[in-house]
Amino acid sequence: MLSKQEKRLKRIIKMLQLSNPTTVNNLSSVMDVSHMTIRRDLDLLKERNLVDIFHGGVILKDNNKWKRQHPYSLSYANKQMNQEKKNIAAKAAAFVESEDIIIIDTGSTIEYFARSLPECIPITVICFTLNSLIYVSKLKNANIIFPGGYFHENTLMFESKEGIKLITSHPATTAFISASGVNLEIGVSCSNKYEFKTKTEMMKTADRKVLLVDSSKFNKVENTLFAELTDFDVLISDTGIPDEYMDYCKTHGIELILV
Template sequence: MNDRSAVRLTRLQQALAEGGSLRLAEAASLCGVSAMTIRRDLAGADGELVLIGGHLMRADDPRHVPAYDLAVQRDRHAEAKRRLCERALATLEAGDTLFIDCGTTLMPLALSLPEDMSLTVVTYALNVAEAVSARPGVRLWLLGGIYHGSSRSFASDDMAETIRGFGLNKAFLSAAGVHPRQGLSCFHFHEVAPKQAAIATAQRRLLVVDASKQGLVRPARFAGLDDIDEVITEAAPQRP
């Protein structure tokens, strides 16, 4: 590694000292070089910085984890998730069209939708769709595309546009990280577009998140706290 490369990497490490991530183009602009130069710098470095999905982040940041395993997440904080979803259920009204996000946090909500209430559910999560499909009176729209087994969800180029075509009354959203300054984030970049489309479209945006997510930053940022109308959690999240 030459001296100029070392200087650039030091500058990037300083920029990421408090966590979070930088887009590759942002990192290149900060250093006054091309994106390819940054890639070469990283290839010749000792691995303190990593590039994931076009985003640069610190490899040793404890708030970032290398992978998300839905089977592991399912049993974490299960009782807290159930209590939070009971509160979310209280917001439902007959005739609502709902967006239900992927992950495990909202599964108790999907499993407990009222049997005597007419609802429409829009989701890109297979586990949510399987739960909702067994509920009488619920019309299900499962958005398809390329399947991602780690989160049991789908992705497609036109998914955001499709979501914007629905008249969503409520969007129930999940997040893997809730940070007062860096906002809401998740593990997978393919989740960003549908989350943002639901936030842009729904009359009411509700974030359901247990306390273990507070103060964390995950690789893919999708919104700020100000983009949410109501946060359903055990403790109110800090705002900047």
């Protein structure tokens, strides 16, 4: 026999399946318990990873949503910064203008960026990861250039000498680049050696360099250094970055955007 509370939890889930999301007030009035009881129930459901709570209500989590919809996405180890990444990506998308030739890097933030690209202005997109390609290829307004090469499963990236040549011969107006480590003294780094050539080539050819990194990457150094922070024109991150980086950007003329 289920406890009263467990029965309520089941009923909440059922109600959510009927209309998602719903409000604390609605649940409270329909189930004839106080809003505090509902809130405590929701806290439990949240702990069990079944719902998300927002100001005023709840939404049912679709746990398999990610896998079902996007089987080619990276299996993100750290989903902690997902909202920040999405916001950073959305901000970056505003930098894309009509007739731009943009080149985009690897990583989950960049995948979100690819998913945020405008659909109403003509652009050319150079990309070299499968996860981004899947979204970019849907754009009706984009020419797509994919410098191919050898496949790396962990990043879903392709790279080769020939691919580098394709990048070199198509100078981008803006490069949107990610990193797994950003350090004032040491520089900007990534996790895989094979990324180096592609990253540095993007940096060389692109007119404007935009770095997209969430704040969790700051003060870290990963195994492959590929740029100085001053090599970038724009840095987009979230408000969690250390203060010294704000000062650094100011004094070194890097446009800093925090979401």
